[in-house]
Structure formats: structure tokens, C-alpha cells
């Protein structure tokens with residue numbers, strides 16, 4: 001960029017089209033590449049090709065425009081401030097896939113070793129004791145220790161998908177009392193859309209009906225397995241009037257799928273306009289950090305690996321969205337478990353982050369959308 005003294009600015013790079021390309025998800029919409037879960041793969045992205053997944057380049061482009069506007073107008077543009085005047089925000093979320101399956105893998109391993117005694121002990125524990133993953137209160141309390149509040153996405157489908165992919169290991173209607181207790185204690189609740197709901201309107205509509213609407217609470221969404229079909233999902237989420245979605249991150253790598261570290265209204269190609277709902281991009285998921293098909297970071301490598309990304313979000317006053325499944329609050333997980341979660345939370349707190357939930361974020365972006373923060377439309381309204 002070249003600045004001229006006479007209240008003019010000339011920007012040589014075609015910033016606007018670069019911004020639009022990344023923010024709209026153009027590469028996903030026009031690509032036929034999908035992985036075994038039907039997702040646009042990180043390996044096919046420009047972020048992977050040019051190695052900038054952890055750099056929010058759209059924010060850098062906007063910064064160039066901001067400098068130009070400040071030069072031309074002679075007025076400094078004030079940066080966004082979060083609660084209590086804090087410079088950046090963090091959104092702590094939990095997808096609830098499993099509540100009762102902690103015992104299964106060790107029991108299966110005991111069977112394979114033909115260690116009948118160990119198997120019998122584990123099976124007996126399973127019959128008589130609470131499962132280690134039945135821990136929603138502990139999850140909420142752990143998060144609250146940092147002055148943060150949890151957002152739980154519940155999966156109202158317990159049957160497997162047609163292709164055998166598992167959904168929940170629990171039945172949502174049977175845990176409604178625990179959900180109500182979480183809400184009373186200050187948690188936010190959202191819908192975790194089961195396999196198929198990201199591409200089929202009737203299925204998504206049915207799922208909405210299964211999650212009771214809590215006044216100004218259940219208005220957000222994240223799809224199971226981060227399922228997102230760029231040619232269909234934005235339209236569905238918009239038509240069913242969710243206030244926000246928080247699915248858009250790459251499962252394979254932490255960082256910025258749309259190269260932007262703030263919530264934004266996704267572009268709907270079929271309509272040539274932006275959606276009403278807010279996308280709150282997902283930056284880091286527990287499974288990404290240690291998984292056979294994703295990264296295999298050692299516990300002590302996790303925070304150093306994430307730090308440059310966290311610094312970028314802080315620099316631009318963005319939102320850091322963290323997904324930590326309840327099953328990874330099990331102390332038996334020493335790879336991407338409670339210790340690694342706490343290390344991230346300590347970093348966030350020590351860097352003076354504002355802990356917010358989806359409703360807080362919607363409220364701060366209120367001026368962008370056509371109406372108030374809406375909840376999903378419901379065929380029937382139930383309460384606990």
C-alpha cells in the first residue's frame with residue numbers, strides 16, 4: 001500500500017476479492033473434494049497449500065484498509081472492546097457425544113488380553129458406579145474455576161447414522177434434569193446436529209424439536225463430526241433461524257478455516273447475500289491435537305503449538321473458540337485431557353481474555369443482523 005499525503009490512499013493489492021474469497025468459503029463451495037465424513041479436507045485448502053492456517057490473513061487485510069481509512073479521515077478507528085474493556089474473548093464449548101462409554105475401551109482391552117479378572121472388575125464397576133464420562137457438572141465446575149462459562153452442545157440422536165457413524169451414547173430426554181441443572185448454574189445449551197442434519201432440512205428440523213427451547217438459551221448449533229456441506233448447510237442454518245453456528249474449523253488442524261478470527265455472517269452463494277446467523281469460527285478442538293488422523297502432539301507440545309495462533313487472536317481482538325469434549329475431562333486421558341485443557345485456560349486467563357458464551361457474542365454483534373438474537377424455530381415449545 002502506498003499512502004499519499006493529500007488525504008488519499010491507494011491500495012494496490014486486490015484486497016476486497018482476497019477477503020471475499022476466504023471469508024465466503026469460495027474454495028469449499030467450488031471444490032468437489034470431500035473426506036470420508038463428507039467434509040472439505042484441510043489438505044485441499046489454500047491454508048494448507050500456502051501454510052497460513054494459523055494466520056488470520058483477512059484480519060491483516062482489514063488492518064490495511066483500517067490504516068488507509070484512518071489516514072484519509074485523520075481519525076483513529078477504535079478497536080472493538082469485550083466485557084470489562086478486555087481486548088479479546090474466549091468461547092469455551094463442549095460437544096456431548098458420550099456420557100456412559102468410558103468403561104468400554106479398557107474392558108475390551110482386558111478381554112483381548114484374556115484378563116478375565118480385570119474384565120469382571122470393570123464390568124462390575126460399570127454396573128454399580130457412575131461412568132467417568134458422566135461428568136457434566138465437573139466439566140462446568142472446572143470451567144467456572146477460571147471465571148468462564150460453558151456452552152454444551154447436546155446430540156438428540158442416539159441411533160447410529162446409516163453409514164455406521166455413531167451419534168450419542170445417551171438419550172437426550174433421559175438427561176433433561178441434568179441439562180436443566182447446568183442451565184440453572186449458568187451454562188448455555190445448544191444443538192449438536194447429528195450425522196445427516198447438516199444436509200437434510202427435515203432431519204435438522206426434527207433435531208430442533210428434540211432440544212427443548214430454553215428462553216434465550218438454546219439458539220446455537222454445532223454439527224457432530226464438524227459436518228458442513230458448503231453448498232447446503234449455510235442455507236439450512238439460515239432458514240431454520242439459528243442465532244449462531246460454531247462448526248467452521250478444520251478437524252485436522254487448529255487455526256482459521258476462513259482466515260478470520262472474529263464472528264461473521266456467512267455468504268450464501270445461492271442468494272448472493274450474507275446469512276442472518278453468525279458464524280463463530282472454531283479454532284481449537286481437543287481431538288485435533290492428538291488423533292491417529294490429525295496431529296499427534298505430545299502434551300508438553302500443545303500450548304507452544306497453539307501460542308502463535310492465540311497471539312494472533314489477541315492482537316486482533318478476536319474470539320478464541322475452544323472445543324473440549326466432556327470425555328476428555330476424564331483424568332485417565334493424559335494426552336489431550338484435563339491437564340492440557342487447564343493449560344489452555346490458564347493461558348487465556350493470564351492474557352486477560354473476556355470469557356463469553358454464544359449469546360454474549362450475538363449480543364455484541366447485534367448491530368450486524370436484521371433483528372434480535374433469535375432462537376431456532378420450534379415445532380413445539382417444551383420446558384423442563
Ligand SMILES: [Zn+2]
Nearest residue numbers: 095097224225
Ligand atoms: Zn460430536
